[in-house]
Amino acid sequence: MRCLVTGGAGYVGSHTVLALLDAGHDVTVLDDLSTGHLRAVPAQAAFHRADLQDLAATRTVLATGPWDAVLHFAGLSEVGTSMKRPYHYLRANGLMALNLLEACAEVGVKRFVLSSTAALFPGGVVGEGATPAPHSPYGESKLFIERSLKWAERLHGMRHAILRYFNAAGADRQGRAGEDHRPETHLIPRALEAVMGGRRLRLHGLDYPTPDGSCVRDYIHVNDLAAAHLAALDFLEERSLTCHVGSGHGFSNLQVLSTIKRVTGREVPWERAPRRAGDPPSLVADARRLQAATGWRPLHTGQAALDDIVRTAWAWRQAHPHGYGMERSGQLVRLGGELG
Numbered sequence: 194m195r196c197l198v199t200g201g202a203g204y205v206g207s208h209t210v211l212a213l214l215d216a217g218h219d220v221t222v223l224d225d226l227s228t229g230h231l232r233a234v235p236a237q238a239a240f241h242r243a244d245l246q247d248l249a250a251t252r253t254v255l256a257t258g259p260w261d262a263v264l265h266f267a268g269l270s271e272v273g274t275s276m277k278r279p280y281h282y283l284r285a286n287g288l289m290a291l292n293l294l295e296a297c298a299e300v301g302v303k304r305f306v307l308s309s310t311a312a313l314f315p316g317g318v319v320g321e322g323a324t325p326a327p328h329s330p331y332g333e334s335k336l337f338i339e340r341s342l343k344w345a346e347r348l349h350g351m352r353h354a355i356l357r358y359f360n361a362a363g364a365d366r367q368g369r370a371g372e373d374h375r376p377e378t379h380l381i382p383r384a385l386e387a388v389m390g391g392r393r394l395r396l397h398g399l400d401y402p403t404p405d406g407s408c409v410r411d412y413i414h415v416n417d418l419a420a421a422h423l424a425a426l427d428f429l430e431e432r433s434l435t436c437h438v439g440s441g442h443g444f445s446n447l448q449v450l451s452t453i454k455r456v457t458g459r460e461v462p463w464e465r466a467p468r469r470a471g472d473p474p475s476l477v478a479d480a481r482r483l484q485a486a487t488g489w490r491p492l493h494t495g496q497a498a499l500d501d502i503v504r505t506a507w508a509w510r511q512a513h514p515h516g517y518g519m520e521r522s523g524q525l526v527r528l529g530g531e532l533g
């Protein structure tokens with residue numbers, strides 16, 4: 194298949210680009226490199242630097258099709274930041290998706306995969322049939338995109354796979370890619386930075402109604418998440434799909450820190466910090482729908498899965514202490530060149 198991947202220079206996108214290439218697909222990445230890294234885009238993928246908030250630039254890239262599928266990862270993705278900059282989040286995520294959908298409809302794209310989120314839900318163990326009720330502007334922006342996809346299907350026959358990820362974590366098991374957000378806000382890479390001598394981890398909230406008082410999350414290995422996209426693409430041959438992608442197992446923030454200590458052999462320097470606005474106490478997936486529909490499942494389960502996440506994230510960090518390095522913002526421009 195010829196696949197267009199928006200946000201393919203970012204964390205989840207770049208791992209999915211690798212999985213698509215491994216499966217023999219032809220991949221083009223569209224990314225503005227605002228949070229992503231050109232070095233995260235494999236040389237076998239074509240690359241267009243473009244801003245999805247610019248409709249003309251988006252159309253220019255879409256016109257280089259035809260595309261068998263579009264996978265939309267690009268977006269702003271931090272729950273906490275969205276509580277501080279709600280309009281920025283709602284506008285940016287909404288506009289990117291609307292421009293992309295319009296340009297896709299114009300060139301007749303029939304398969305669309307969306308990175309959606311567990312942040313659609315207020316918390317707890319989330320059943321596949323649960324009604325979305327976002328507790329942050331970030332979650333709200335994704336719900337708007339999900340609803341827009343229903344119109345794209347109804348009016349343009351564009352089938353969609355809406356993948357509601359829980360917490361993506363870990364690094365490529367073959368060491369080809371990893372997580373490098375700047376600044377890093379996610380628990381596991383932040384804790385690993387602290388282990389490596391960076392800033393002490395600030396642990397947000399120890400007064401939640403959970404067994405040890407810290408928040409509980411469902412971590413899914415980024416390679417398993419990438420594989421879920423390939424499974425969803427196959428399923429789209431038949432019909433649209435909305436599903437959770439998680440492990441079904443919750444770990445508290447304190448359990449994550451003790452796993453990091455065991456796997457790395459080092460203490461995580463941390464201090465208490467107030468709750469972070471927008472954080473639900475607990476978010477765990479019932480993720481059976483994708484498994485039932487496609488046979489997809491994570492490589493490991495339970496504690497072994499978290500160990501695998503920490504082991505691969507730690508291996509990548511040790512091999513790349515500065516992540517993707519200092520060069521970003523597209524000083525290198527490859528195939529496709531600068532657009533928009």
Ligand SMILES: NC(=O)c1ccc[n+]([C@@H]2O[C@H](COP(=O)([O-])OP(=O)(O)OC[C@H]3O[C@@H](n4cnc5c(N)ncnc54)[C@H](O)[C@@H]3O)[C@@H](O)[C@H]2O)c1
Nearest residue numbers: 200202203204205225226227228229245267268270308361
């Ligand atoms: N990381 C997680 O745990 C998680 C969980 C649930 C959902 N998601 C969703 O998955 C997607 C990817 O998340 P991630 O962690 O890889 O984020 P990321 O920041 O690493 O990747 C996002 C990519 O989108 C690009 N981008 C941003 N704005 C753009 C624009 N205007 N035009 C073109 N490209 C643009 C960035 O440069 C970056 O490469 C996001 O949509 C996010 O909401 C992530």
Ligand SMILES: O=c1ccn([C@@H]2O[C@H](COP(=O)(O)OP(=O)(O)O[C@H]3O[C@H](CO)[C@@H](O)[C@H](O)[C@H]3O)[C@@H](O)[C@H]2O)c(=O)[nH]1
Nearest residue numbers: 270272310311312359360378379380383395396397408469
């Ligand atoms: O320095 C830090 C970073 C995080 N946390 C805590 O760790 C937990 C997990 O936080 P984080 O890793 O930032 O992930 P989430 O806020 O759960 O959000 C991720 O997972 C969501 C799905 O569950 C996605 O929608 C988001 O895009 C993605 O960023 C939360 O309790 C945070 O308060 C800290 O205590 N200190």
